Amino acid sequence: MLPTLNGRIQTRIFLLAVVGGLWTLLISPVLPGIGSGSLAEIYRMTFIVLLTTLILGIGWEFVYHLLQQFRWEKDWPTFFGLITVVNEGVLVWLLLGLGVVPGLAGGVPLSAFLVLFATTWLLVWLAANGPMRVPFVHWRFHGGRLL
Amino acid sequence: MRRSAVREETILLPGSAGAYVPDPSGAAQPGDLTTELIETDWWSDDLVARAGIPVVDVPFVSIGGGIGSFVTVDYLRICGVPTSSIRVLTQLEHPWESYEYLTRVSQIPREERLRSDSASCPDNIWGFPSYAVREAFATKSPRRLLQVAVEPIFDDYYTPKAGHAFATMEKEYHRISYPETVVKGQVRMVRRRVGGGYFTILTPPENTTPTRRVAYRSRFVHVAIGYPGLKFLPDLMDYRERHRDYSSVVNAYEPHEQIYSRLRAGPGTVLVRGGGIVASRVLQRLIDDRDARGLQTQILHVFRTFTTKSHGPHIWMRRRGGDGWAYQGFNYPKSVWGGQLKSRMRKLEGNARADLYKIFGGTNTPRRRSWQRQMARGRAEGWYRPFQGEITAMEPHGAGNVRVELKTEHGLEKVTVLGVIDCTGLEADISEHRVLADLLEHSGAGRNPLDRLDVDRTFEVRGTRNDPGRMHASGTATLGGYFPGVDTFLGLQIAAQEIADDLARLGFCKRLGPIRSTSQWWKWARGKPV
Numbered sequence: 001m002l003p004t005l006n007g008r009i010q011t012r013i014f015l016l017a018v019v020g021g022l023w024t025l026l027i028s029p030v031l032p033g034i035g036s037g038s039l040a041e042i043y044r045m046t047f048i049v050l051l052t053t054l055i056l057g058i059g060w061e062f063v064y065h066l067l068q069q070f071r072w073e074k075d076w077p078t079f080f081g082l083i084t085v086v087n088e089g090v091l092v093w094l095l096l097g098l099g100v101v102p103g104l105a106g107g108v109p110l111s112a113f114l115v116l117f118a119t120t121w122l123l124v125w126l127a128a129n130g131p132m133r134v135p136f137v138h139w140r141f142h143g144g145r146l147l
Numbered sequence: 148m149r150r151s152a153v154r155e156e157t158i159l160l161p162g163s164a165g166a167y168v169p170d171p172s173g174a175a176q177p178g179d180l181t182t183e184l185i186e187t188d189w190w191s192d193d194l195v196a197r198a199g200i201p202v203v204d205v206p207f208v209s210i211g212g213g214i215g216s217f218v219t220v221d222y223l224r225i226c227g228v229p230t231s232s233i234r235v236l237t238q239l240e241h242p243w244e245s246y247e248y249l250t251r252v253s254q255i256p257r258e259e260r261l262r263s264d265s266a267s268c269p270d271n272i273w274g275f276p277s278y279a280v281r282e283a284f285a286t287k288s289p290r291r292l293l294q295v296a297v298e299p300i301f302d303d304y305y306t307p308k309a310g311h312a313f314a315t316m317e318k319e320y321h322r323i324s325y326p327e328t329v330v331k332g333q334v335r336m337v338r339r340r341v342g343g344g345y346f347t348i349l350t351p352p353e354n355t356t357p358t359r360r361v362a363y364r365s366r367f368v369h370v371a372i373g374y375p376g377l378k379f380l381p382d383l384m385d386y387r388e389r390h391r392d393y394s395s396v397v398n399a400y401e402p403h404e405q406i407y408s409r410l411r412a413g414p415g416t417v418l419v420r421g422g423g424i425v426a427s428r429v430l431q432r433l434i435d436d437r438d439a440r441g442l443q444t445q446i447l448h449v450f451r452t453f454t455t456k457s458h459g460p461h462i463w464m465r466r467r468g469g470d471g472w473a474y475q476g477f478n479y480p481k482s483v484w485g486g487q488l489k490s491r492m493r494k495l496e497g498n499a500r501a502d503l504y505k506i507f508g509g510t511n512t513p514r515r516r517s518w519q520r521q522m523a524r525g526r527a528e529g530w531y532r533p534f535q536g537e538i539t540a541m542e543p544h545g546a547g548n549v550r551v552e553l554k555t556e557h558g559l560e561k562v563t564v565l566g567v568i569d570c571t572g573l574e575a576d577i578s579e580h581r582v583l584a585d586l587l588e589h590s591g592a593g594r595n596p597l598d599r600l601d602v603d604r605t606f607e608v609r610g611t612r613n614d615p616g617r618m619h620a621s622g623t624a625t626l627g628g629y630f631p632g633v634d635t636f637l638g639l640q641i642a643a644q645e646i647a648d649d650l651a652r653l654g655f656c657k658r659l660g661p662i663r664s665t666s667q668w669w670k671w672a673r674g675k676p677v
Contacts, residue, residue, distance in 0.1 A: 001486075002481060002482045002484060002485035002486030002487075002489075003486055003487075004486055004487055004490050007486075068487070069463050070462070070463070072459070072464070072465060072466045072467065072475070072480055073475075073476065073480045073481040073482060074480060074481070074482035074486055074487040074488050075480075075481040075482050075486060077298065077299060077300055078295065078296055078297075078298070079296060079297045079298075079300050079301070080300075082296070130266075130274075130275040130276065130277065130280070131275060133266075133273045133274055133275045134273055134275060134664065134665055134668045135661035135662075135664055135665045136661060136664070137272060137273055137644070137659055137664045138644065138659075140266070140274065140485050141484070141485045141489070141641050141644065142485065143485060143486045143487065143489070143490055144486075
């Protein structure tokens with residue numbers, strides 16, 4: 001990808017909200033290890049994880065933008081977009097473990113978290129590397145900005 | 148009567164302009180340019196009628212007919228413009244003719260790979276599915292998908308095969324009914340019309356029309372004439388002119404198979420000059436031949452600037468380099484096509500813009516692993532010797548050899564070689580192209596900070612506006628503008644998008660919003676007409 005900082009943030013919000021939101025809606029009921037909670041409780045848990053990822057992600061974009069400055073091409077290789085699942089996933093998991101994420105005092109089962117986080121990440125990454133350009137034909141030439 | 152307008156130091160391209168010279172007897176020809184027309188900047192309908200030149204009305208005219216015209220017409224067709232509203236005036240048989248010629252002679256035949264990104268698809272404005280995805284499906288192998296996913300960290304940048312690009316362009320060419328828009332002939336000039344819009348004067352092929360010229364009266368004109376000309380360096384021209392030897396000292400952009408044939412016939416040393424992608428490809432060809440046929444070719448490689456390490460103005464702007472080369476994946480740092488550098492350049496004016504062009508300019512080539520291995524082997528085995536130097540003299544030296552004198556860091560060096568392959572080139576000044584020269588002289592066009600055609604952010608040619616008409620330009624003639632990557636597949640598409648957006652604002656075509664974009668993509672995916 002060839003993002004600008006503004007484009008990164010806009011793309012992050014859009015893709016996590018739309019692709020991530022739809023996927024979370026679909027996958028939440030069948031996540032492993034979620035026990036016998038009601039559907040409302042499950043959705044509450046998974047959407048808080050998604051929202052946490054989105055909010056922390058905006059912070060991460062500043063870090064990535066800084067790292068991008070060391071690159072001559074000022075690009076963000078496709079692989080970086082995939083591998084950053086590790087640092088972002090670990091941070092969200094640590095914060096969940098510390099109980100500092102509002103609304104999730106009871107924590108999240110690890111297996112459910114891993115499946116939710118990894119599959120959402122993969123879908124968002126795939127969407128950003130192709131299908132996104134179908135409805136938004138200007139997007140890739142505008143540094144990832146939608147507005 | 149015709150003569151070639153291509154000067155001797157210019158490399159001949161397919162469809163190169165042949166300039167019309169008036170009949171020396173002074174006899175008037177029906178429907179020809181008159182002195183009054185030639186000397187008048189603004190033409191009225193009456194003025195053209197008085198000259199007896201027939202007028203064809205069409206809203207949009209694209210001049211050139213190469214890949215620049217093709218991707219612009221592609222955008223307009225996708226934005227709902229019928230073929231009857233478009234005329235492409237060209238000497239080319241098909242849009243990729245010149246490009247394919249240049250890539251082929253510079254050692255990128257159809258089965259070799261271009262220096263172009265996976266998502267830079269002149270046949271597909273969305274760049275999805277990209278060439279890598281399509282190649283993976285066609286070959287039923289995930290190899291290319293994996294490559295594009297991990298490039299350039301764990302693998303080289305994926306680049307498409309030239310043949311893949313041409314074949315897919317041909318498919319799109321038929322899908323959008325491009326041939327219906329084509330009119331063959333040579334464009335002589337574009338002049339502003341009194342009352343709005345433009346007249347484009349076309350010289351059709353001889354004996355195909357009752358008059359020598361035909362005028363296209365249009366609201367919009369798009370200028371995409373490609374390279375004004377590719378020039379040889381003066382020392383190469385000087386050698387050829389003095390010794391009438393055109394086969395031993397060659398430019399890589401002209402056919403030079405004779406050098407490879409002679410190396411196959413017997414051992415020889417060849418001197419390669421230049422540090423760009425063409426030099427890389429020529430080296431690959433020489434080494435591939437050496438390996439495949441067990442040849443004993445010795446390769447001397449002279450760089451004017453010998454890069455030994457990463458270089459650049461500061462830590463945030465360092466380009467990788469080594470073994471003579473400056474390394475870069477594509478013609479420009481990647482983000483000029485959409486990211487940070489595109490956004491930055493768009494804000495710069497005058498010298499500040501020229502300075503940024505200078506920072507990421509300079510000859511460079513991709514750091515491909517296969518080339519690195521070949522050169523490392525050559526250096527280790529002593530048959531490939533790269534060095535810094537400049538050619539100071541060349542003389543014939545019996546049996547088709549050339550004696551070359553070089554100024555190097557170790558002083559003067561003399562070598563005898565079987566041939567010199569010059570992989571450097573100069574682009575001619577825009578005024579060497581008749582259409583551009585006429586625009587500069589008569590139609591209000593000007594030059595940008597790099598002395599090429601000055602275009603706005605929308606690719607409108609500044610100074611030529613003639614309401615309600617507009618003149619746009621794309622391609623290499625506009626290098627130096629607010630967008631740097633103009634002379635590339637993706638750059639032509641970026642220009643086409645800006646032009647289509649500008650024309651949509653003027654009501655000529657539909658805006659490409661999410662719904663139209665998606666529905667048009669679906670048609671593309673199924674191979675259905677627009």
